[in-house]
Amino acid sequence: MAHKRLMAVFVVAALAAAACGGDDETSTTDAATPTTAAAETTAPADTEPADTEPAADTTAPADTAADTTAPATDENAFVVDTEACEDPDAANAVIEGDIKIGTSIPLTGGPAALFAPFADGFQAYFDYINATEGGVNGQTLVPIVKDDQYTADITKTNVDSLVFDDEVALLSGIIGSPNNAAIQADMNALCVPQLWAATGAPSWGAVDVYPWTTGLLVPYAVESRVFLEYATGENPDVATAALFYVNNEFGQAYAEAFKAQVEEFGIELVAEETIDVTDSGAPSGQLTNIAAANPDIVLAVPLGAQCIAFMTELGNVKAANPDFAPAVYQTATCANQLFFGAAGAGGDGVLTSSNLVDVANPENASLPAVSTYLEAFTSVNADANPAGIAVAGWLAGEMTVATLKKAAEDCPEGITRACIINAARNIDFTPSLFREGLSAVMNAGDGFIAEGTQIISWDAANQVFVDQGDVIDVEGTTGVYTPAS
């Protein structure tokens, strides 16, 4: 065991050395220092022989790593520093047996409960990989799902239980900006990978401060920019905008980005309305105020079931105010047949975006990725709607597996938590359900995987999303995020 840990430490050292290859002597020493310290803490008795005799060993993993991992030679490769961890040994310990993957999502309670099918999509991908490939690295994948009702304090309790009782190797696909924010500091101190957080808040790109947390969705700032570009492209006379958002981190992340961007585009913000997280009623007052301001465009950021209430009420307000006909964009987290279908006529023509193939569109049914997904999903839950949020669950599962495969490849001695986060932060992968031309890429200088998307609009008559224009890809342009404090 100690030997394996030592090997793992060497590999990290080799990666670090390779990554800093072009630097001066000081930085090489810096990279090497933590490794020596880690070796001392792991097996003090072995330190001396390790320093002298197996000098050849030290280079061997380095060669292997250099051969198999492109990022190791890349200046932009990310290498995590496990010395900052509460328990560096745990971060570098090889994960034996089944690989347990924990997640916490809202299965019950409040508007966010409609996100529950995410769990089925998530489960379906691991079932599929276990059945077709026998897991990853010969290790079976075991997802463990807990319900947090979209409440951050329950997420925290769940994650404690996942990490310390279930002893999961990593967390993945946790839904919600406040929920992921609540555990981010803890997971980064413990050095437990908190992968593919199902939110688009900027904090998941904080590579330097919170390297152990990675995001899954298109950053909200990218999304609102894509909408503004689309809207002004369609109608160069756009002069006024209104903003409707849920009053929490998720909504506010959007609001901040949008407010900064409208200024840039020379558009005046004429109305700003909010809704509480737990409010599942129709936002009549808010939409009446927006209609009174009669903006050219509206950005709406409701949460879960609020997407339906927003569109239904939008239909009512439009019917009462024939002059009120703005271009309305709803957050991609609402881009779900279930939500739009339930909104009736109110959803017609409402814009949203998606970086994924529309699995509900019959035209896509023949795509192999879609049929694989639908088959796997049905075997997990034949009653649930496979479109919408369930696809995001599948994507989170697929990204997790891609990460683990890369980790297994980069660390032939066995997968460790450090290998997993290095693999995630250096991922270059094309998920099967991504739209053509898009791919998931991250490295030390790029903290976000998904930076391209397709504007779509809802056709209520045919109950289908229709593409508007082309995929807009700004991959690699958002860089990394630096928190304010």
Add this chain to the structure above:
Amino acid sequence: MAWPKDVRRGSAWHRVGQLVLFGLVALFFIRAGLTWNRSGIGQLTDMLLFATAAVGLNLLVGVTGQISLGHSAFFGLGAYTSAVLVGQYGWTPGWTFPVSIVLCFAVGMVVGLPALRLKGVYLALVSIALATTFTQLLNWDRLAWLTGGPIGIKGLSYLPPSWTPFDGRADLGKWFFWMSLVVFVICTLIASSMIRSRFGRSMVAVRDNETAAAVMGVNLAAVKTLVFGLSAAMAGIAGSIFAMKLTLVEPVVQFFTLFGSIFLLVMVVLGGAGSTWGPLVGAFIFVYVRDWASGVGEGNGVLGLFEGTRIGGLGGIVFGVLLIVIVFVAPFGAVGLLRKARAKVVRVLPRPPALPTVANAQEPQPPTTVVSG
């Protein structure tokens, strides 16, 4: 030998029995604190904090008979006091606890004023208004500079002070556990000695017959406002530690909302309103039964019958049904049920009446006794 055995309160056997019970409970907590993992200890810490708040609520509801559905506001006020002082003004967390206690005590006294005129369902309504107004205030834009608005205050940290035997982040869970245990024990001692005091008898008198109590010379205003204040202070200190343990506060945290008030009331009733052990037993049942129930119907759920179907909120339904069953089976709470069971084996008889010369110092009666003219 005939059962049940009679044991006189205050006799050697009675004391031995009490010591054994205390010893067993203490042993459980010490063992848990030393051997349980971080998640187990975390859950037990939450339980102790809820129990501490419930001890306060028990004084108010169980002993003094004043219904409050606003205790989440005091729990939240304590939490936000610490969070604001630590997060916005850089205080050391430990120094915020006395501030929380004093602030919640003062606010509790003020909130107790309506209780001077209102009773029963009307007082309950006022307290509900308190709980809902509190979360509205937390969400209010104008106060966002202080409370952080809907986002709340994040990234709070309270590492074990250097004088403790705990070492840094790794021992954080243990630090919170022992701190919560000490706070709980102190609050329970305060509550139980209060119940046995002259003031405690006034509280019981107010609960059982307010008019008669007033006639007998009990100062209703003083009793009610003081109990409200004390009760709020206990909820406040529990909330303060809860916030530091959670590392964040935000308006949607369940225990800061009306749900929290209902949960605390459920704990008091489940455990046994008016009894010293009630809050602890109630909180224990609440936390662990809720946790067990939430697993029902999930992948490795308890009821294999429902496996794979994932009925939304099944855990909640199971929990609700359990609550109803417990209230039916044990109308005086779990502690009442245990007492009933114990009575089959051992019957605790009250002390013989005290001598007339020390009449004022007589032993307290069980809280259920009617003290009225």
